[in-house]
Amino acid sequence: MKKYRFKTRLIVAFLIALLAAVTALSGCSGGDSGDSGDAGDTPAGENPAEVELGFIWPETGGSSAIGLEHKIGAQKAIDEINANGGVKSMGGAKLVPVWKDSESTADVGATKVEELVTVDNVPIVIGCYNSVVTLPAAERANALQTPFLSMGAVGMGITNSGFEWVFRINNTAEYDVVELIKGLQLAEEEKGVEIKTYAVIYENTDWGADNAEYFKKYAEEEGWECVVDEPVTTPATDLSSQVAKIKAANPDVVNASFYTNDAILFADACFNSDYQPPYGFWSSGGGMQAQDFFTGVQDPGSYEYMFVQEDWGVAGPYLYDWIKELKDQLATEGITLNSYFAQGWTAAYVAYEALEAAGTTDKEAIRTALRDLDIENSVDNPSRVVLTGYPRIKFDEQGQNTYSTGTICQYQEGVAVGLSPVSNRFPDAEFIIPIPNDFASRAGNMVEWGELGKWEI
Amino acid sequence: MNKQDEKLPGAAPVVDGKKGFLEGKLFLLIFAVLFATVPLGMSSFTQHILVLVLFYAFCASAWNILCGYIGVLSLGHSALMGIGAYTTTLLLVHFGVSPWIGMFIGAFLTGIVGVLIGFPCFRMSGPYFTLTTIAFAELLRVYLENTKEIFGMSTKGASGITVPYTGDNVAMLSFLGKIPFYYLMLALLVIILLITWGIDRSKLGYYFVAIRSDADAAESLGIKLLKYKLIGMFISAFFIAIAGAFYAQFFRYINPTRIFGLDMSIRIALIAVVGGQGKIFGPTIGAVILIPITELLSLYFGATLPGLHLFIYGVVMVLVVLFMPKGINDYVMRLFSWLEGLLFGRIRKAKETARTNS
Structure with a gap:
């Protein structure tokens, strides 16, 4: 009797799991319909309440410690942008991060790009630190014609493979x-x-x-x-x-x-x-x-x-008042300002600048905005975008920021x-x-x- | 048999009468129709996951031919997959050979490599065989990570090779959308399932199972252990290499760390073991359940706490192995058989009642 009940329970549990899997997977297919107000291209004249930004960092695996620091940096930048009124050219739309874990593994990164673009419908993808993850992820974003902001990876292939939708903010190897x-x-x-x-x-x-x-x-x-x-x-x-x-x-x-x-x-x-x-x-x-x-x-x-x-201007707190203030603020929260925090911060801010310039979540418009982006940074004319301390962010024809130092x-x-x-x-x-x-x-x-x-x- | 046992799934109600055409094949047909139509109208991401389900089902089925039927545990199949992927990609990148041709060249080459490895390895058994397969895979991984070129062809070492995109081009096995990849993988899966089915019912299959059950007894009956293990290895290596070629074209990027890595071997073996090794549909059932679970856990828990989805996945695996040690296959098959019994029993009963009444 006991045996029978146990087996029946097992089978029932299995069926429930299968049903849940099928239901949830079919739910994923709804991504194309653009049912959420913040997803997909914004029709002319309409502003979304929120704009989702897709982030892929290594939250598990060999580089997890680094990826988690990127994540904190990006989150802090988004908090600041939203506190300052969001994307003003879109009626103050708030930025909402969608985090994905690359597991520090090459094909997982590419799968996450697929998920962000086709399920979450994000207009821009940012990541992925590891070069072996970033290269196939960038390739996939390029194939899906979605702007991809590469941050952290230094592998040469990311910007010399002829990808037209890929922009690298940081330096190369x-x-x-x-x-x-x-x-x-x-x-x-x-x-x-x-x-x-x-x-x-x-x-x-x-x-x-x-x-x-x-x-x-x-x-x-x-x-x-x-x-x-x-x-x-x-x-x-x-x-x-x-x-x-x-x-x-x-x-x-x-x-x-x-x-x-x-x-x-x-x-x-x-x-x-x-x-x-x-x-x-x-x-x-x-x-x-x-x-x-x-x-x-x-x-x-x-x-x-x-x-x-x-990978950032370590002298920032000495040279820039705003970086000193940020550093002190972070210290009260137990967060240390370092290069990975700075990379996450700058990546989120560059995405914001592109959205602000584009005034829409249309991917082509965002790509054009990234191509035209030119942010200068100096002690006399500091930019909150460039926590990394680069003198300028300007992408060349291959999508590489040649001023990243x-x-x-x-x-x-x-x-x-x-x-x-x-x-x-x-x-x-x-x-x-x-x-x-x-x-x-x-x-x-x-x-x-x-x-x-x-x-x- | 007591009363409770009669109600167990799989114990179909016994009703007299002839078997209908659909009986015993109903769920096979339902799943055939489902697999043939399910990606249509789905989002690109769902199609991507479905391709992965078929891909891992194919890989695990290839693994199953050697490891499931003969009963040896290989954790070096990623190396065989890697050889297939690298051969196809190098032929494509350096000589412009279509991956359709490259994948078969790679598959034959991998089959031969498999036999060459099997020759010394099959003389060992149990954990020694497993350890040797791991060592072989690691050896190849480290070699490729440190090697910039093979026979004058650039392999770019640890950086890996990007497979050039040649637009939607059937001749070059290059597609932008997922649907062509899905149906290609489905066709490959059907082929390997048919081959497994053929083996399962052939003398070769009986030899394989005899070796698995008791190698010494099988040998005493005149079955040449090494010969049949090498045959199993060739078939398994041949198909896993085709999976490697597919991987390269689908992800358009290969690097030794991933494709030759132990993670990949373990994942393939796990799918087959959880699904049910030594069974025709076991690996497919394993992939159909495990791959979506992985992706769904990542989808719903990925952002909650770093690594939570992997933790839950681990817990699920432990529970499955603890409570279903022979794999999920048996439970699924018994469930289907029970449902069929119920359905066809009722039909037959209705027919009989109608006949009696008339």
Whole structure:
């Protein structure tokens, strides 16, 4: 009797689940009908109450810590835009974010674009940080003729594949490396040192491999010799042997490219091996910019003196009053202003500017608005759009913002101190090179991550 | 049999009379009509999900031929899919070979690779075989992530390859809409189900099942274990490579991390196991249930809390495996059989009553 009832219950439960699935899936098909007031193209003369913006960030998977910071940044920007009256050219329509998780996986990103465009009917899609996710997602948005704002991904294919609906706000992998090389040249010049050898260690993803490739290309032009070229299969479990190999080769500089988890492993392995190259670790960012990296390493001393290319103007709080105010406001909520927050913020604001200029949710009009978009940013004429600190946002024919620049920072006393370009330099800051051999005592001189120590305004 | 058992799903009411033409095929026909018409009028996203359902049903069915019928657990099928995808795409990008031809070249090549891998691997059993298949897939993934070109053809390493879009072009297996992909995948699924059905009823199928049930007993009866396992491997690899070629054309992007990754292998195996391995329709039932659940959970819970949809998916999987260890297939089949029994029993009863009355 019991057995029978149990099986019957199972079957009933299964049928209910099947029914729910079928009902919900058929509900999805209603997306085309544009039944919600905020979806689809706005007819001329009518303003929607809300405009949905589609966001795809890695909320789970290997880059989740980074994606969640993008999400907070975008949400804060949307809150501010709505508090200031929404999209004025559309009668004050409020922006509503629609969040999707890419799971840090290539085909999931493309599926999410499909969902955002055909189910949620969003007029613009923004994302996706990881290059392997962004490339197929951008391709799909392009095929669906929907404006796609790429933020965070640096893979070259995103803007050189002939996509007509894709616009990238941030820099490419090549720009990142060029900034690192310029920073190294500046350090050589200011500190009177000469770099002769280098090592590259990188995770074997498109981002890591691209970074290493460009670093080797530009280093070769400088006449530096590569003594170790070490790709690492991700996710790694231990990087001690790779660190030992680099230590034995004794390069002047090490270029490291890892996402958060592997970056922590690498920093820990270096610290435990008492290893530091004489002119430092130089990284294009990735995991070495994420909050989880700084709070996850065994000892904060492992990131002291490290050089990181930050994808935003770190000197912003010193140069711009509004960024200082925002930083203070966020601090009261326990949020730290960093490059990923800034990227999320700027991406949401660029989408808003395009909607404001288009005055409609018509995709073609938004694309035209993005093509014509030209936002300048300087200390004399600051723009709240450009929290990332770029001097300008203007897309070229391929949809690439050629003015996206970051800042080369060095961790000094636990603070990311802006050094290169000189225009983004912290007051009175200078390179610390060669790196002091003070592993045992350095942590004692460092402030908590997120604090500004002696650079506090 | 007690009274309660008589009422169990699957125990059709026993009524005398001839079987009608539709009896035993009713639900097959209903689903055939449903599958043939369901994407029409749906949104592009729903069509996208439906293509994924068919795609994973096809992949799991290909996996099922080797693993379900012969009873070995491969978690390296993504590598075979990857070889198919890369062969087709490289032939297309570098030589302009149509994916229709490329997919069969890739499938034959993958079949041969499968046999070459199977030759040493099938000498191992249980977890050792599984571990070897994982190692093989990881080996290929790491190799491709580190390799910029193969035989002079650029593979772009970890960055992956974008498949060029050639407009709506049947000859190049390139479509903007989802409908052509849907019907292509449906046709492929029907083909693999027919082949599985054929195997299931053939001597080959009996050999496969005999190996699964008791390899030593099968061998003692004269069944050459290695030979039949290699045959299973060739068929399975051939079809999973075709799935790889389809994946490349559908997503127009392939990278080693995803297509050679362990995630993909596990997903395929999970669908087949949950649906019912060693059964003709098991993998299809698994895909029809699991893929929409994944997407719906993401749709409704994705924005609530990061990762919540994946957590719920995990809980659902655990419950299914705990309470339906032989797969959902048996329950679905018994339900259909019960419903058919009810329906046709009534029809026969009505006919009989009419005959008696007249």
